[in-house]
Amino acid sequence: MHAKFYLMFFLILTLGLYIGFNIKLYKDAEEIRQQTQQRTEELAQIELTNAIDAAIAISRSKIKEMALWEEVQQQLNEPSYYFFWHDERLKESQYWEKYYDQLELYNKDRKPLHAIHHSDEHMNALPNEVPSADKNTFFLNQQGHLDLVMFEPIYNSTTQKLEGYIGLTLDFLPLILQNYQFTYLDKSSIQIAKTHNIVTVEMDQIESQMIFEPVKNPVNDYLWTLIQNFINQVIIFGILLAGLFTIFFKLSTLNPLNSLVNYLTQLKNNPSSIIPPENKRFCFLEFEELKNSLSGYNQQLINAQVEIEAQRETALCQSRIDALSNILNRRAFDTRLDTIFLHYHEAQHPVGFILFDCDFFKAINDTYGHEIGDSVIRITASTFRNALPESVEIYRIGGDEFACIVEHQDLAGVLDIANLCFNAIRNYDFNHIGIREKIAYSVGISFIDSHNSEDLALMHKQADIALYKSKRSLHQKVQVFQKDDEHAGKTLTSNEHITAIVESLHSGKNIRMHLQPVYGIHNQIDYFESLIRIQFDNKLIHPVEIFDVVNHRHLETELDKQVINQILHYLDAGKIQANTGVSINISASTLLNEDLMPLFAPLEAHLTHQKITIEIIEDTLISHLELATQKLSALREKGFKIALDDFGSGYSSIRYLAHMPVDIIKFDMSLTHALLQDKKTHQIIMTTAQMITHAGYQLVLEGIETDAHLTAAKAAGATHFQGYLLGRPQDPYSA
Numbered sequence: 001m002h003a004k005f006y007l008m009f010f011l012i013l014t015l016g017l018y019i020g021f022n023i024k025l026y027k028d029a030e031e032i033r034q035q036t037q038q039r040t041e042e043l044a045q046i047e048l049t050n051a052i053d054a055a056i057a058i059s060r061s062k063i064k065e066m067a068l069w070e071e072v073q074q075q076l077n078e079p080s081y082y083f084f085w086h087d088e089r090l091k092e093s094q095y096w097e098k099y100y101d102q103l104e105l106y107n108k109d110r111k112p113l114h115a116i117h118h119s120d121e122h123m124n125a126l127p128n129e130v131p132s133a134d135k136n137t138f139f140l141n142q143q144g145h146l147d148l149v150m151f152e153p154i155y156n157s158t159t160q161k162l163e164g165y166i167g168l169t170l171d172f173l174p175l176i177l178q179n180y181q182f183t184y185l186d187k188s189s190i191q192i193a194k195t196h197n198i199v200t201v202e203m204d205q206i207e208s209q210m211i212f213e214p215v216k217n218p219v220n221d222y223l224w225t226l227i228q229n230f231i232n233q234v235i236i237f238g239i240l241l242a243g244l245f246t247i248f249f250k251l252s253t254l255n256p257l258n259s260l261v262n263y264l265t266q267l268k269n270n271p272s273s274i275i276p277p278e279n280k281r282f283c284f285l286e287f288e289e290l291k292n293s294l295s296g297y298n299q300q301l302i303n304a305q306v307e308i309e310a311q312r313e314t315a316l317c318q319s320r321i322d323a324l325s326n327i328l329n330r331r332a333f334d335t336r337l338d339t340i341f342l343h344y345h346e347a348q349h350p351v352g353f354i355l356f357d358c359d360f361f362k363a364i365n366d367t368y369g370h371e372i373g374d375s376v377i378r379i380t381a382s383t384f385r386n387a388l389p390e391s392v393e394i395y396r397i398g399g400d401e402f403a404c405i406v407e408h409q410d411l412a413g414v415l416d417i418a419n420l421c422f423n424a425i426r427n428y429d430f431n432h433i434g435i436r437e438k439i440a441y442s443v444g445i446s447f448i449d450s451h452n453s454e455d456l457a458l459m460h461k462q463a464d465i466a467l468y469k470s471k472r473s474l475h476q477k478v479q480v481f482q483k484d485d486e487h488a489g490k491t492l493t494s495n496e497h498i499t500a501i502v503e504s505l506h507s508g509k510n511i512r513m514h515l516q517p518v519y520g521i522h523n524q525i526d527y528f529e530s531l532i533r534i535q536f537d538n539k540l541i542h543p544v545e546i547f548d549v550v551n552h553r554h555l556e557t558e559l560d561k562q563v564i565n566q567i568l569h570y571l572d573a574g575k576i577q578a579n580t581g582v583s584i585n586i587s588a589s590t591l592l593n594e595d596l597m598p599l600f601a602p603l604e605a606h607l608t609h610q611k612i613t614i615e616i617i618e619d620t621l622i623s624h625l626e627l628a629t630q631k632l633s634a635l636r637e638k639g640f641k642i643a644l645d646d647f648g649s650g651y652s653s654i655r656y657l658a659h660m661p662v663d664i665i666k667f668d669m670s671l672t673h674a675l676l677q678d679k680k681t682h683q684i685i686m687t688t689a690q691m692i693t694h695a696g697y698q699l700v701l702e703g704i705e706t707d708a709h710l711t712a713a714k715a716a717g718a719t720h721f722q723g724y725l726l727g728r729p730q731d732p733y734s735a
Contacts, residue, residue: 014241022234029227036217044185044214045207051180052206055172056137056148058179063152063168066095066103072154075105076164079113099174101147105154106130106165113164125149125169139172139201141209144194146201148172182215189213256287260294267298274298322396324374325381333395336405337460344456350449351456352406352414355463356384356421359440359471361400362554363592367627368434375433376400380425380441387424392417403463411447411480418443418478436626442470443478468552500536501549505558510535513566514729515582518700518722526720527581527611530567531729532559556587564599571606575732581611583643588628591616596631600640607639613664615645625659632661643700647671657695665692669703669723675712682712689716 066072071089075082082105090096090103102125105113110130125140125147136151147169154163177187191211201209259278266275275298277291320332340351358364358380365373377400384394384402395403404421406414422443430439444467446459455462462481470479504510512535515528534541550559567582576582590596603612614635616628632642643664644657657665667689674681693699701713704723713721 014238014245017241018234018238022231022238025227026231029224033224037214040184040214040217044182044212047182047185048190048210048212049207051176051182052210055175055179056203059148059150059168059170059175060137060152062095062097063150063166066168067152067154067166068157069093069095070157072105072166073157073163075113076107076154079105082113097170099171099178101169101171102126102167103169104167106151106167108162108164110165126167130165130167137203139203139206139209140169141192141195141199141201143196143198144192146172146192146209148175184214186213186215252283256282256284260287260291263291263294267294271302322381325377325396327381327385328393328395330395330397332393333397333403336393336395340405340407341456344453348450348453349408350410350414350447351459352409352411352417353446353448353459353463354404354406354414354418354421355444355467356380356402356425357442357444357467357471358400359442360588360592362557363589364435364439366589366594367592372433372435376430376435376439379428379430379433383425383428384421387421388417410449414445414447415478415480418445422478441477442467444468444470444481445479446481471551497534497536497541497545498549501534501541501546502553502555504534505550505555505562508562508565511562511566512540512731512733513563513570514731515570515576516722516729517727518583518720519726521714521719525577525580527583527613528576529583529615529722529729530563530585532563532566533729533731554589556589557593560584560586560590561599564603568602570732571603571610576610578609581613581641583613583615585615585645588616591628591631597634600635600638603640604638611641612639613641613643615643615666617645629659629661636661636663657692657697662697664698664700664720666700666702666722667718672701672703672709672713672723675716676708686716689718693717693719 071085071093075085086103086105096103104116104126106129107113112126112128116126116128125142126149130136130151138149140147140149149167149169151165151167153165155161156163173190173192177190189212193209193211259280259282263275263277277294282288282291320328320335322329344351358376361373361376364376377396380400380402381394381396384404388394388404392404392406397403404417406417409417422441425439425441444463444465446455446462446466448456448459466479466481470477473479500510512533514531514533516531517525518527518529520526531543532546533543534546546559550556563584567584570576571582590599593599600614606612614632616632636642641664642662643666644660644662645666646668647665667685671685675685676682689699698719699717700720700722701709701716701718702722704710704713704721704725706725709723710721710725
């Protein structure tokens with residue numbers, strides 16, 4: 001027979017006896033006892049209440065009878081013998097009760113006939129003035145002695161006019177004890193609550209001053225004693241059953257288990273040995289099967305351990321490898337960085353940290369699809385891995401961001417490795433995966449040695465600041481962190497305006513577009529350039545801060561969408577002068593986005609009476625010339641004008657203009673100001689301006705801040721002029 005049947009049999013037997021004869025009976029009996037006791041207390045309370053009410057009623061009846069006594073009325077009319085009557089005659093009369101404490105007569109002015117003298121036992125029982133009618137009956141608790149105080153008006157028996165009052169105090173507890181019999185209340189237990197001072201007790205509060213106990217129920221107590229004795233017998237019986245069960249359990253289960261545990265201990269202490277079990281027979285078939293199985297499992301466990309260890313090594317390796325790029329992942333990177341931090345101070349050595357990031361990777365994904373984007377990630381990872389020395393690992397730490405840690409190299413060696421990787425990826429031809437434009441990369445480097453070892457924990461942040469600096473540069477794409485860049489890091493990480501900027505770019509709230517006029521050759525406003533501003537705490541955030549956050553967090557597309565929405569709102573509201581126009585700056589991410597045309601579609605309705613110009617910077621065109629040309633040509637066909645902004649701050653190659661679908665060339669303010677420099681520089685800019693205008697382009701010179709700037713710009717042949725001299729950017733709603 002299996003062990004579970006033995007265990008179930010004894011368990012059901014033990015629980016059945018104990019539950020059936022102990023718990024149920026005990027609970028039922030306890031409930032009956034409590035209900036009986038509670039009912040007795042309720043009946044005792046009712047008896048006490050009835051006794052109090054009856055005693056008060058009787059006392060009121062007696063004082064009324066006394067008020068009709070002729071001698072009382074005689075004393076009010078002639079109080080000469082009041083003391084004798086009060087001390088002798090009154091207490092010998094039929095009206096006086098032994099539980100009375102004090103009686104006084106008062107005139108109709110509510111004052112006593114004679115001064116009241118109090119005994120030491122009961123001070124201040126009767127007052128020196130009759131209280132009002134609504135308070136003419138009350139109790140006094142004098143340190144555990146309860147007096148009932150009552151007043152009754154005395155009327156002339158003939159005229160029924162008020163003659164005075166009678167006041168009476170009586171010992172209330174003896175009145176109840178002597179005149180009433182109780183069934184449920186124990187008379188001997190009634191007590192008055194003791195107080196330190198004399199306490200006046202209202203009529204409805206008298207029961208709170210009386211302490212009592214209900215009578216004991218001998219039948220109930222006897223029954224409860226019988227139940228307790230029975231429960232004790234059941235407990236003894238349960239103990240005997242438990243003893244029998246324990247003996248049986250020890251022989252049938254515990255001893256076999258101990259034998260098996262000893263066998264398992266031997267297997268544990270000798271994991272590489274095969275140990276046969278003891279030659280003993282157990283009562284239960286399950287223990288026999290378990291004993292025979294343990295020996296076989298021993299060999300299987302040894303084999304499983306070997307296999308698990310191999311799988312663990314494989315899983316550990318896979319958890320450190322990025323599935324897409326097949327290089328080390330962020331987890332491996334963090335582990336390596338933690339190891340360096342942990343042991344660096346034991347043996348300090350130079351450490352270089354290099355960050356690589358693909359510029360405009362989001363635009364690549366949006367334009368060519370995520371499959372091409374994944375191919376770019378894989379190509380980038382393999383290119384870096386092939387370019388790096390064998391001692392340096394490349395990590396993909398997120399998205400399009402890669403990193404490597406170079407140890408035991410000076411700064412020049414770290415720079416050589418960074419340039420080696422940068423040149424390898426820059427020269428890679430992505431045409432075979434369908435990307436025709438040049439893909440740009442930025443590199444940020446931080447370097448730690450014995451001179452700045454305290455910055456070890458800031459190494460990642462410093463490289464990130466250098467990376468941000470390289471992203472902002474058109475030519476210096478490999479940047480090393482310098483102490484002078486520290487303020488840039490603060491801008492990125494601690495500027496209080498960051499939250500306001502990000503929220504505005506996502507919600508459109510607090511954006512205030514300012515418009516700066518662009519004048520034509522005949523001193524008329526041709527159109528306005530739109531410039532974004534964000535309001536925070538009743539002030540405008542500086543544009544430099546806005547674009548720092550936008551570039552660092554890749555929010556270019558979000559910014560452009562909000563600008564277009566705001567300009568559309570201004571056009572619909574008529575805030576832009578009629579027959580002029582407005583220009584809108586857009587980023588490379590927006591230009592290369594597949595949703596470009598739907599984004600500008602709402603503006604097409606205004607093209608019939610307003611000139612709308614789209615401004616782009618020259619490096620956007622040159623870096624993605626073919627795709628950008630297609631996008632801009634489509635916009636020109638819709639009626640939009642295209643302006644090449646900040647000409648002279650980037651590539652500035654005249655040969656690209658023939659292939660650029662633009663209508664307007666805007667000279668950067670540096671070229672405008674250079675017109676007033678040396679003759680050679682002046683002549684180069686003049687010649688460039690003439691070539692542009694002769695080719696049929698409109699030419700806008702920015703940065704016109706003085707009359708000299710305006711004169712030089714006109715001499716250069718500019719068709720339009722823009723700058724603080726002619727007009728500052730203004731909010732059209734406040735202008």
